[in-house]
Amino acid sequence: MENPHVLFLSLLVFLPALGALLIATPLFGKGNEELTKRFAFGFTVIVFLMSIWMAIPGASPNQFSFDGDAVSEMQMVFNLPWIPSFDINYFMGVDGISFPLIVLTTFISMLSMAASWPIKKYVKGYCILFLLLETGMIGVFMALDFFLFYVFWEVMLLPMYFLIGIWGGPRREYAAIKFFLYTLLGSVFMLIAILILYYNSDLRALSPEQLQAAHVISAVDDAAAASAANALIAAESPQHTFNILALQTLGQSTDQFSKPGLFGWSLQIWAFLLLFVGFVIKVPSVPLHTWLPDAHVEAPTPISMILAGVLLKMGGYGIIRMCYPICPEGGYSLAWFVCIIGVVSMVYGAFAALAQKDFKRMVAYSSVSHMGYVVLGLGVWSLASSVDPDYWAMGATGAMFQMLAHGISSAGMFFMVGVIYDRVHHRDLDKFGGLFAKMPIYSGLSVGIFFAGLGLPGLCGFIGEVLVTLSVWKFSVVLAVISASVVVLTAAYILWALQRVYLGAEYKGPHPEALTPITQRELWIASPLLALAILFGVYPQALLMYMTPTITRQVDQLAGWALEHEAQQQALTQDQQQEDLQKQAALAEQREEEFAITN
Amino acid sequence: MNPLTEPITVTHFLIVGSIMFVSGAVCMATKRNALGVLMGIELVINGANINFVAFGSEVLARRPEFRLGLDGQMIALFVIVLAAAEAAVALAIVLNFYNNHATVDVDRADDLKG
């Protein structure tokens, strides 16, 4: 195969699925549970190493490139036909937005597979579903074809349903169905938007350069590419597309999606809304968040880690990858809507976390609060920030950083809750206390990870929160003040929980004899998380160097679009005014004439 | 045109055949004795056979496009063979029927009545 990335990226995506297939063979029968887990864990490790390998600059072509413009663009792209009759392609690539998330996914998957050792029920099925889930997650972050994206999105949904529904807690069926229905609702909205975009898109409006940049045309030499592009442009019927890059170009440089739709809102606004609702369910934001606490509380620990660490990020990823670049007008008109949703989530989640009695539920609500920062950071797009897009770039980067930071800290928090749940089999905050004396290393690690969630400087949570918060003032003073006030609530609920669980003289809940010190396995799951939290807090460039160029480029493009859009609107209103004036003048003339005639 | 006065043509044969056919059919419809019915069947078959033979005849047919030729004769032979076979089977059925019901009255043979 000519393109060296096809094999590598496909392997990265489908290696877990391959592992699942192997586990499905009778080789791994009853009595081989330990082996099965090790095998699955081995696969997650291999996938993680592959993703890390991409980050290390070296000789192989399969590396994330920092050369010149490449760093901000889509890299390692390949585009093969899959269902040609609908122009659906097997189209993948990575860039600064998706790459950190892919590494996060493989990393969290590896750790949560390691955290799956206490699972004793149907181990074979568990491992199969787990690996399938990983394939779906990596695929979502890599897919550049909207249809492919949708397929992976759904592929990830089903294993999750079973993982919660079979291996979960007492109310697992309820939680699983709630999760499934919520997400499915989002998927439906998304599908509608995808179809709207597909049927309104027409590649003929693009220039050959744009087509090539969007990888619609991938030819070996320029001449072939040019002829292919000209052939496409000269086609008689509209050339619909699922190509996300092409859709972005279409959304920003043509008015194909600007046709008026329902209520006189343009298609862009509708598509944005539909996509946004679809993604924001996944984030999740108030008021579409109630699946999260239930799912988290019922899900087994490793699945909670995946859920918080990776799944929630897909919403944010979708918003930054699809909503804004494809439907800039929607994002521009609905900036307030997006930001208010973000701020409300932040405040609401924090307040709700404050009132929880269940440790895991509290952490779940803290996720709602923290992911509110993500939505807010992505949304702070005002005209002022198009003039000076640095602030929005900062907000969006902050949001991306917050996603990764939250991926680390919340996965850690859920794991920490899981560790004591495995021991004492309850999560009642009021029945803990004094764990520091019994499990000192565990408590130390927990406090570190919880402080990362609290947004303490020097830990990863701080950078994302501060970047987002600082970028808001330029957008809206009121929202800025409210979002700043959340720091108090965050400190309150986290410190209060820490006090009730770890501090104090003695443990008063059930099974005090089970509180044994942390095991080696648990130590090796928790400490990398804390180490990363510290690394990213002290050296955020480790992430920013991947994300910033891409995000800045996208923000600059959108800011340019916004200025043009604004100018167009002004021209329109001026035209209107002139027309009105002319009409009035004509009317006056007419009257004068009539007057003259009557006289 | 009076057929009696005309030279023998296909029509004459057809008339004989149809008389035989109708007689057979009437015989089948009216006889209660199974053997009688079988006889009626023979009549019907042979009535049809006459038609075949007549159409197959080189002499009788005036318009060559309607001529069946040797095929007519062949079919007639087949029909005879078939009739023989049919008669054998039918008689066997009748015999069995008689063995079971001690009668050959077809009206009594209503076991398959819906």
Added chain:
Amino acid sequence: MDFAERLPLLLLAAWLTPLASFVLVVFFGKRMGNAGVGGAYVATAAIAISCGLSLIALFGWINHHGLPAPLSHHHHEEHHDDHQHDDHQHDGDEQDSHAEAAVHGSDANPDDPQATATAGFGGAAYHGQWYTLAEFGSLKLTIGYYIDALTVVMFSMVTIIATCIHFYAMGYMHEELHEVKDKEVELTTGEHLLRPGRYYRFFQYLSLFCFSMLGIVVSGNLAMTFVFWELVGICSYFLIGFYIERKSASTAANKAFIVNRVGDFGFIIGLMVVFSTIGSFDFGGEQGIFAAVRPGEEHPLTVPDSMVQASAVMHGEAAATDELTAEQLETFRGQGFGYGLLITLGLGVFCGCVGKSAQFPLHTWLPDAMEGPTPVSALVHSATMVAAGVFLVGRFYPVFAPEVLLTIAVIGCFTLFMAATIAITATDIKRVLAYSTLSQLGYMMFALGVGGWLAGMLHLITHAFFKSLLFMCSGSVIHAVHSNEMTEMGGLRKKMPVTAYTMLVGCLAIMGAGIPFLVGFSGYYSKDSIIAQALSFKQVNPGWGVMYFFAVGGAAITAFYMFRLWYMTFAGPPRNQHRYDHAHESPRVMWVPLVVLAIFATFAVFPSFNQSGLVRLLSHAEPDGIHAGHVGRLAEVTIPPEMDSHADAIHVEATMTAFTTAMLGFLLATIIYGLRKVNPDEVRQKFSPLYRFLRHKWYFDELYHVLFVVPVKMVGVGVSWFDQKVIDGAIHFLAKLMLWTSSIDEFIDRRFVDGFVNGFAKATYGVGLWLRGVQTGSVRQYVVYIVVGTILLFVLASFFLNFSLALDVN
């Protein structure tokens, strides 16, 4: 390597050494000697090295820049000359380092430490960046430095005190070396808690604390200040909550952190304003905050252009895209655009300082912070955490508008008075000191608010020395008698003379004892200059003059409660013979730091205010432009220039007043507690309501509990309820609706869809039944059917098919 490069490196080393110690002790503390005793050595060595480096920097600074000439009434002029001299001297440096910056700039690495010295506001200041956290276009988050005389002085002060405290703590915390029986914690079994010692943990936190505090001091930009601001907060959380088994300790730690976060909320708003309007967090530099707010030669307080424009945009007077001309900007500025933003900025940052320096209304955490071990109290209350707030006000002083200064003054004034009154009734020796700290911080804030930058900063330094001394003395007492209650003490002077007399020095320093116009303890000079500035402020703003009386009254109360403390502890007959018998002088490792600090507390401002090296050095860092005497725009207030207060007319009156009031307080305490002429119980009963009011600390804790804690918890419960009942309720209702809809669907399915299918089947069955009649079983009948059917077929065929049956066979 010239001075401009050496100085940041020195301070960088002094700053990072405690961090290195922290990391070492975190990972290897347990293995360092028996029960981690080596952790203490590492931490102490680190802070001592840090102290040495700071002192080298201090003397290097004096050596390089020289001390400004002694102050006088006319010191303004001289001062100014001096400055010009300095500036001149500096221009050379500046050029040098600019040249270097250019060299560094060419390889475009922003993390390169580049020293840039400019004429700061007042004296020289070096600023630059060490490390970039994040960068977006022109927006940057960096770790950098801004070093002026204040930084150097603060570095020395913090490290000296911290070193003393480290040594002291090695003695004080020795119990933690073996298993500790915590008598304040009772288990459900009725026994006291027995836990392993945490000796090295304590020193680990101390190291981190010192690192964070030094980070604030060296910080080159507001964002970095915030980073270390938070780190100081979390260190105080760990240290206050050091006895994690005690509920009261962990609650106090939580309270300290959360209340501080309330202040940080304001701080963040300040950060937002700075970032969104000025676009840079840096203090120094041409793009920095100070240059933006105080441009030009004279450094008048000016609303920056970007702020004017932002405000104009907010008011809809201009569009964000507009390029405003200079005249437009002037017009807008004249109309007051952006002034509100400037005030917001000032108030926001001050709000952070209110939290950290425990000013009203965020003062409630500080007395509770006494739950920590005493060395921590000494550190938190003198050199580090609470000092950070005052320091930041001092550092950020050029940006504060008169209205903000007025707010600072009012809050400081209220705090100093309120805290002093509470201190009168407290009987816990550490709590008395805690409220005294509040009160003294109030003095500093008040001084800064009324325009006394030098007075406030000087008091910060002197107070750090004598308050750490007082706390460590009280710790020594607690160590000896194992109780915090002064009602259990008395007469300890004979048992522990060093502690008693060093504490006496501390008391004299804090009350501002001295012989007027001649000589005094360090507190005498600093408090004196505060009162003088307050008087000067009163003369300019008679409407706000009442604050002066509070300050003077506060001075009297200070003297009273400090000597009440001393007399109750050390004088008279013992109140508890048992405890008295077991009391003993502390080991040498504890009392030597006391003596060292006592020397500092006495001689910090020696030989006189004007001659003192400390004051002269500080005046080197005094922000320029604040001598102008600002007039408020929104409030009727004028901030008098500080040198006015050195005029004889004010100075003499202030000194006399301060001396008289302090003596009054001292005499009253002597009468009641020293000579025991009046029974305090009788006084207490006479003023019973007032006593209860003060005893309950003005009921602030109760008030806040009702006003904030309960509502927030209720909102939390409400939100949770909303989540489970309303949102989930709606979801469940939707689910029910869905079920109901599907039941309708099922009905339709059964009735209509299935009905049709079943009906068809029935109809077919009927037809079949009807046709059944034909099947008579009569063969003859069948034959007839056949015949008739055949005939009918033929007939039909002849009708419908288009050919004739009757072939013309002939």
